[in-house]
Amino acid sequence: MDGPRRTRRRNRHRTPERVGVGEAQSGAEARSRSRVEPGEDLHVCPRCASQLVQPGEWAPVDSQRWRVELSCPDCGWFGAGVFSQRALDRYDEILDEGAAILVRELHDLAEENMRADVDLFLSALETDLILPEDF
Secondary structure, eight states, rough: OOOOOOOOOOOOOOOOOOSSOOOOOOOOHHEEEEEOTTTTTSOOOOTTTTSHHHHHHHHESSEEEEEEEEEOOTTTOOEEEEEEEHHHHHHHHHHHHHHHHHHHHHHHEEEEEEHHHHHHHHHHHHHTTOGGGOO
C-alpha cells in the first residue's frame, strides 16, 4: 500500500491533574476518624493542610448547628464535628468558589482541546491524510 501513512496521535489532549496530592496513607491510618474543632477552617485538612476537604454526611443537631462528616481526598483523613450555621455558610461559600474555579478550568481545557483537534484536522487536510473514504 503506497501513499502517506496515517497514524493516530495518542494523548493529544491535556487532562486535569490533581493539585497538592500528598503521599497516600495506608490501612487504618487512612481511615482514622478525628474530631474537627469548631474554630477550624473546614476546608483545610488538619493532617496534610490540603484545602480540598469535602463534606460527606450531615444532619441537624438543633436549629443552629449541624453535625458534618468531612474527608480529605489527598491524604484520606476523615473527621466529624458539630458546627454552627455561620461556620457552614462560610464553608459553603468556599465550596462555591472552588466549584466556580473548576467550571472555568473545565471550559478552558475544553477550549484548548478543541483548538488542538481543529489544528490537527487542518494539518491532516493540508497533507492529504484525510480521504473521501474516511467519511
